[in-house]
Amino acid sequence: MNPIWFLRAKRWAQHPPSAKKVRFVAAILAICVVLYAIDAAFGWPDALTPNNLRSR
Secondary structure (H helix, E strand, C coil), X not given: CCHHHHHXXXXXXXXXXXXXXXXXXXXXHHHHHHHHHHHHHHXXXXXXXXXXXCCC
Protein backbone atom coordinates (compact mmCIF):
# COMPACT_ATOMS: atom_id res chain seq x y z
CA MET A 1 0.00 0.00 0.00
CA ASN A 2 1.27 3.43 -0.94
CA PRO A 3 2.22 5.65 2.07
CA ILE A 4 0.16 8.48 0.57
CA TRP A 5 -2.97 6.40 1.24
CA PHE A 6 -2.06 6.29 4.94
CA LEU A 7 -1.91 10.08 4.99
CA ARG A 8 -5.28 10.29 3.24
CA ALA A 9 -6.77 7.84 5.73
CA LYS A 10 -5.39 9.93 8.60
CA ARG A 11 -6.95 13.09 7.16
CA TRP A 12 -10.24 11.28 6.57
CA ALA A 13 -10.25 10.03 10.19
CA GLN A 14 -9.56 13.53 11.50
CA HIS A 15 -12.15 15.18 9.24
CA PRO A 16 -14.83 12.59 8.43
CA PRO A 17 -17.43 13.30 5.73
CA SER A 18 -20.67 14.98 6.68
CA ALA A 19 -23.76 12.97 7.56
CA LYS A 20 -25.42 14.24 4.37
CA LYS A 21 -22.62 12.81 2.20
CA VAL A 22 -22.72 9.48 4.07
CA ARG A 23 -26.50 9.24 3.52
CA PHE A 24 -26.03 10.05 -0.17
CA VAL A 25 -23.47 7.27 -0.66
CA ALA A 26 -25.62 4.84 1.36
CA ALA A 27 -28.62 5.66 -0.85
CA ILE A 28 -26.61 5.00 -4.01
CA LEU A 29 -25.43 1.66 -2.62
CA ALA A 30 -29.00 0.75 -1.65
CA ILE A 31 -30.23 1.52 -5.18
CA CYS A 32 -27.48 -0.68 -6.62
CA VAL A 33 -28.42 -3.55 -4.29
CA VAL A 34 -32.10 -3.23 -5.21
CA LEU A 35 -31.30 -3.24 -8.95
CA TYR A 36 -29.08 -6.30 -8.51
CA ALA A 37 -31.82 -8.10 -6.54
CA ILE A 38 -34.40 -7.33 -9.25
CA ASP A 39 -32.00 -8.57 -11.92
CA ALA A 40 -31.27 -11.75 -9.97
CA ALA A 41 -34.96 -12.43 -9.30
CA PHE A 42 -36.46 -11.64 -12.71
CA GLY A 43 -33.54 -11.57 -15.14
CA TRP A 44 -32.52 -8.92 -17.64
CA PRO A 45 -35.34 -7.71 -19.93
CA ASP A 46 -34.87 -8.46 -23.62
CA ALA A 47 -35.95 -4.93 -24.52
CA LEU A 48 -32.84 -3.55 -22.80
CA THR A 49 -30.42 -5.90 -24.55
CA PRO A 50 -28.66 -4.15 -27.45
CA ASN A 51 -28.66 -5.68 -30.90
CA ASN A 52 -25.50 -7.31 -32.19
CA LEU A 53 -23.75 -4.47 -34.04
CA ARG A 54 -20.73 -6.50 -35.15
CA SER A 55 -22.54 -8.23 -38.02
CA ARG A 56 -22.41 -5.38 -40.53
